[in-house]
Amino acid sequence: MTSKQRIRLALAAATAGALGLALAPASPASAAPGGTECPRVLKCDWVPAAYRQTGDPANKEDYGNYDLSDRPGTNKIKYIVLHDTEETFATTLKIFQDPKRAASAHYVVRSSDGHVTQMVKTKDVAWQAGNWYVNSDSIGIEQEGYATEGATWFTPEMYRSTAALVRYLAAKYDIPLDRRHILGHDNVPPTTPSGTAAMHWDPGPYWDWNHFMTLLGKPTEPTGRPGGQLVTINPEFKKNLQSVRDCEKNIDLPVQPSSAVPLHTEPSTTAPLFADPGLHPPGRPGTNCAGDWGSKISATQQAVVADRKPGWTAIWWYGQKAWFQSPGHTRTTTPTAGYVVRPKPGLTDVPVYGTAYPVAGDYPADFKAPRVSTPLGYTIKAGQSYPGGEPTPAGYYYAPTIDSSYPYDHTYFPGSTRFVTVQIGHRIAFVKASDVDVVRVR
Numbered sequence: 001m002t003s004k005q006r007i008r009l010a011l012a013a014a015t016a017g018a019l020g021l022a023l024a025p026a027s028p029a030s031a032a033p034g035g036t037e038c039p040r041v042l043k044c045d046w047v048p049a050a051y052r053q054t055g056d057p058a059n060k061e062d063y064g065n066y067d068l069s070d071r072p073g074t075n076k077i078k079y080i081v082l083h084d085t086e087e088t089f090a091t092t093l094k095i096f097q098d099p100k101r102a103a104s105a106h107y108v109v110r111s112s113d114g115h116v117t118q119m120v121k122t123k124d125v126a127w128q129a130g131n132w133y134v135n136s137d138s139i140g141i142e143q144e145g146y147a148t149e150g151a152t153w154f155t156p157e158m159y160r161s162t163a164a165l166v167r168y169l170a171a172k173y174d175i176p177l178d179r180r181h182i183l184g185h186d187n188v189p190p191t192t193p194s195g196t197a198a199m200h201w202d203p204g205p206y207w208d209w210n211h212f213m214t215l216l217g218k219p220t221e222p223t224g225r226p227g228g229q230l231v232t233i234n235p236e237f238k239k240n241l242q243s244v245r246d247c248e249k250n251i252d253l254p255v256q257p258s259s260a261v262p263l264h265t266e267p268s269t270t271a272p273l274f275a276d277p278g279l280h281p282p283g284r285p286g287t288n289c290a291g292d293w294g295s296k297i298s299a300t301q302q303a304v305v306a307d308r309k310p311g312w313t314a315i316w317w318y319g320q321k322a323w324f325q326s327p328g329h330t331r332t333t334t335p336t337a338g339y340v341v342r343p344k345p346g347l348t349d350v351p352v353y354g355t356a357y358p359v360a361g362d363y364p365a366d367f368k369a370p371r372v373s374t375p376l377g378y379t380i381k382a383g384q385s386y387p388g389g390e391p392t393p394a395g396y397y398y399a400p401t402i403d404s405s406y407p408y409d410h411t412y413f414p415g416s417t418r419f420v421t422v423q424i425g426h427r428i429a430f431v432k433a434s435d436v437d438v439v440r441v442r
Contacts, residue, residue, distance in 0.1 A: 050099035114161030150206025163215035189354035247289035267312035358415025388422035389438035
C-alpha cells in the first residue's frame with residue numbers, strides 16, 4: 001500500500017469514527033491471481049476478465065470489466081444472481097475479456113456439459129446485475145443460453161453444475177438458500193424509476209426454478225397452515241404450459257412448460273394481464289411478453305394472499321391486487337410460514353427503494369460523490385403485506401477508477417439507516433425498517 005493510500009484511508013477511518021461507523025478499505029488494485037473458487041467436483045478453469053486501462057490514459061474512469069475489492073472484508077456478500085448469456089459460451093468469454101465491453105460475471109457455465117469457467121474473483125465486484133448496490137453485494141453466474149430458447153439450452157448438466165456452485169458459494173459466504181437471496185437477473189430492482197424499463201429479465205420463464213431449488217436441497221414444502229396468509233408459488237413445471245411472446249422478435253413462442261404463472265387484474269382469464277406500474281402507463285394492460293415480468297409470478301417466489309375466490313387467488317403485487325388461477329384440483333401454491341412486512345400503524349404509503357445506500361450525512365464532509373437511495377415509485381399501502389423482513393445494512397462501495405488514486409477510491413461507506421428486504425413484485429426491493437413492522441405468519 002502506498003503512503004498516499006495509507007493517508008487517505010486513515011482520514012476516511014477518522015471521519016467514519018467521528019460518525020460512529022466502521023469504514024472498511026478495499027485491497028489495493030492488483031492483478032487477480034490464478035486459481036479458482038469452486039467445489040472440487042466441478043473442476044473449474046480460470047480465464048480472467050479484462051482489468052486494464054482503455055482509451056485515454058488521462059481518463060482513469062475508462063476501464064473494464066470489474067472492480068477490485070476485498071469482500072467480505074469490505075462488505076458482506078448477500079446475493080447470488082443467475083443470468084443467461086444470450087451468447088454462446090465461447091463468445092461470452094471473449095466479451096468479458098474485452099475491456100471495452102464494460103461487463104463481466106464471476107462465473108460462466110457451459111450448456112453442453114456444465115463446465116464452469118471463473119472470470120472474476122469472488123472478493124471483487126463484477127459488473128453483472130445492472131444495479132450497483134446489488135453488484136457490490138453479489139456474485140454473478142452466467143449460464144450459456146438464450147432465455148426464449150430455454151428448453152434447448154438449460155440442460156441437466158447445467159442445472160447440476162450451477163446448483164453445485166451455488167451450494168458451495170452459499171456455504172462459503174453464509175447466503176440463505178431462498179429466493180430473496182438466490183436471484184435471477186430478472187429479480188434485481190432498478191436503482192431509479194427511470195431505469196425500470198432497462199432492467200433485464202433473464203434467465204426467463206423457461207428456467208425451472210422448482211427443479212433448481214430442489215437441487216439446492218430447498219424444495220418447496222408446506223410449512224404453513226392451509227388457507228394461510230403466505231404462499232409459495234409452486235406449479236408443476238411440466239404441466240404448467242404457458243403461451244409467451246418474444247416481443248423483441250415479434251413472434252409467439254411455442255406453448256411449453258414454464259415457471260411463470262400469469263397474473264390478471266380480476267379473477268377471470270378474459271381480464272387484462274397485470275401491468276407493472278413502473279413499466280406501463282396508467283390504464284395500459286400488461287402483456288405476455290417474455291420480458292414483462294410484472295404480468296407473471298415465478299415458481300418458488302412467495303406472495304401474501306389478498307383475496308380468494310373459487311379457482312382464483314389474489315396477491316399483493318406492486319401495491320395492488322393481482323389474480324392468478326388456482327383450481328382446487330391443480331397444485332399452484334404451497335402454504336408457507338415466514339415473515340411479512342407491513343406499514344407501521346398510521347402510515348398510508350411506505351416508499352420502496354431499489355438500493356439501500358447511506359444518507360448524505362453518513363459520508364465524510366469532503367467526499368464529493370455521495371450515493372443516496374431514490375424511491376422507485378412503488379409504495380406499500382396500509383392494509384397490504386409483502387414477503388420479506390431480512391435486515392439489509394445500508395452501504396455504498398465507491399470505486400470509480402482503476403488505480404485507487406482518487407480520494408476515498410475503492411472504499412466501502414457503511415450507512416446508519418436500517419433497511420429490510422421486501423418482495424414488492426417480481427423484483428426484490430428495500431424499505432426502511434423504521435417504516436414497517438416485520439411479522440411472522442403461519
